[in-house]
Amino acid sequence: GVCAVVRIKIVQDLAITREAFTAKLEIENMDTFTMENISVEILITNDEQLVENEKFYISNASYGDELINQNLPAQSSGSAEWIIVPFSEAAPTEQKNYQIGGRFSYSLA
DSSP states (O other): OOOEEEEEEESOSOOOTTOOEEEEEEEEEOSSSOEEEEEEEEEEEOTTOOBOGGGEEEOOOEEEETOBTTBBOTTEEEEEEEEEEEOGGGSSSSOOOOEEEEEEEEEEO
C-alpha cells in the first residue's frame, strides 16, 4: 500500500534573473511508522538535463508542521521550503529554461 504522499510545489512558473521564488515539499506520512532521516537534494537542470545548481542561490530548508529534525511521525504531515534566487549567470544574454526537481529519501523506524 501507499505509505506516504509527496508533493513538490514551485510557487512561481516564471522567474526573472535575481527574482526569488519558493520551492515547497509537502509530505503526508500515512504509515504507522515514523519517517526518519528525511533527506532532500534540490536539483536544477537545463534543457540538456545537466545540473546547474551553481547558477542559483538555494537557501537552507525551513521546516513546517510536524517535520522536525528530519523526522516525520506516523499519521502526520510536514513540509519544507527553500528560497531560490537565479544568479545573473543563469541567463546572462538570453532566455533559458530550467527544471527544478530533486532527490528525496527516508527510512522507516
